[in-house]
Amino acid sequence: MKTRLTTLLGIEHPIVLPGMTYIAVPELVAAVSQAGGLGILASGALNPEACRQAIRTIRSLTDKPFGVGCSLMMPGASECAEVALQEQVPVINVSMGKGEWVVERARTYGGKVITTVSSEKHARSAIESGVDGLIVTGHEAAAHGGAVSSMVLIPAVRDMTDLPLIAAGGFADGRGLVAALALGADAVAMGTRFASSAESPVHPDTKQLILAKEAEETIYSPNFDTFPCRVMKTPGGQRYTARKLSPPVAITRSVKAARELNRPLSGLVRDTLSLGLVGAVKVAYFGAATLAMRKAIHEANHVDGVQLIGQSQGLVHDVASVAEIVDRVMAQARTVAANVSGL
Ligand SMILES: Cc1cc2nc3c(=O)[nH]c(=O)nc-3n(C[C@H](O)[C@H](O)[C@H](O)COP(=O)(O)O)c2cc1C
Structure with a gap:
């Protein structure tokens, strides 16, 4: 073709x-x-x-x-x-x-x-x-x-x-x-x-969950990482999207995520601040979200973790x-x- x-x-x-x-x-x-x-x-x-x-x-x-x-x-x-x-x-x-x-x-x-x-x-x-x-x-x-x-x-x-x-x-x-x-x-x-x-590399249990879910079992919300984002409807997904994290919690979690990725904190702060306050806060939310994503992807933990997924999960058998x-x-x-x- x-x-x-x-x-x-x-x-x-x-x-x-x-x-x-x-x-x-x-x-x-x-x-x-x-x-x-x-x-x-x-x-x-x-x-x-x-x-x-x-x-x-x-x-x-x-x-x-x-x-x-x-x-x-x-x-x-x-x-x-x-x-x-x-x-x-x-x-x-x-x-x-x-x-x-x-x-x-x-x-x-x-x-x-x-x-x-x-x-x-x-x-x-x-x-x-x-x-x-x-x-x-x-x-x-x-x-x-x-x-x-x-x-x-x-x-x-x-x-x-x-x-x-x-x-x-x-x-x-x-x-x-x-x-x-x-x-x-x-x-x-x-x-x-x-x-x-x-x-x-998605955890085998998470793959099985994808097979079990129907097309409508997703949530589309701006509360996960500040941009409208589609995640799987799980206890973790529901909790994370019910309301937005407070900025201090988002910042603390994003610093933790940066440490786990071995990102030098000085460079991270410089890069983030160069985006201005609104941009910096958005990046903090993104950083916080990565921790929740990893729990779902690597540990199949869908209580503390959040799985990004599309409606096409209903087509995966x-x-x-x-x-x-x-x-x-x-x-x-x-x-x-x-x-x-x-x-
Ligand atoms: C499990 C999963 C993780 C994803 N992670 C990211 C991501 O970290 N950043 C991003 O911009 N898009 C991410 N995407 C979105 C994809 O890049 C792509 O836009 C989307 O999967 C296309 O729609 P589909 O899921 O219906 O195929 C992810 C998608 C899935 C299914």
Whole structure:
């Protein structure tokens, strides 16, 4: 299947593993790229040296194209983007910040830059910044999907640009891939589906919980990390989203998270304060949220932890290998496309 995205990146299938903190680790990234899709490393929990090491591990596992995701607003993210540029990573996926400097530097070695957006307004400014493609994240998505469903947001963004678009939010099988292509996208990003794959580092009990949950068993709330965020409906998810943490608790937890990540506190404070008071408080909430995410992902603790998950959990019925998932998505997409064209 050839689309604008497969042609741009030289990949076989229009399927992407999006950045997921603690989940999109080198082994999973390499498995998706090796299966013919595009794996994107999540750099949010990595310091620059760990990011460089992760990039080298991916390269030792596959010679196929892969990406590195950087949420530019987060402390340390620009340093990881710098490492990705130095290592000449084929694709850099930026979000939450101005990525012009990344585009300029990636051009020098032929790297491609893809920006994640969740609204028409974000899409407009990303297009102006000269990026090579967009991940368009609709309301159904795990974590930070937009206010508008994928069904409307993707064609709305397609009306603005001819750039390759990757549809994210609610896509977990071949039916979703054909639907995304029909809406004007050139690929799908599947977070929830790959988080429950055999190669994913998510705790086995959490994977079983994903299989058991229905589509409607999620919560979309700004109380988890200050941006509207979709999490699984669990005791932890319900408690965390019932009301916002107080700023002092958020700051204390985020400092704890930074210590656990071996982030030098002086640099963290400098980077955070450079964002201004509102930005600094937002980053503190993000830091606090990472502790809860880790408890759910690594310990299957859904009382103290919070699991990010999309509505597409209702479409996940087994834990399969990445290669099996990619094969099934492509086979089902071909059947569905043939059925639709035969109507
Ligand atoms: C378990 C899980 C963890 C995620 N973690 C992050 C994250 O740390 N940061 C982020 O921006 N998006 C995160 N995402 C969102 C994905 O990048 C992607 O936008 C989303 O999964 C797409 O929707 P889908 O879940 O319906 O496939 C996560 C998604 C899942 C399923």
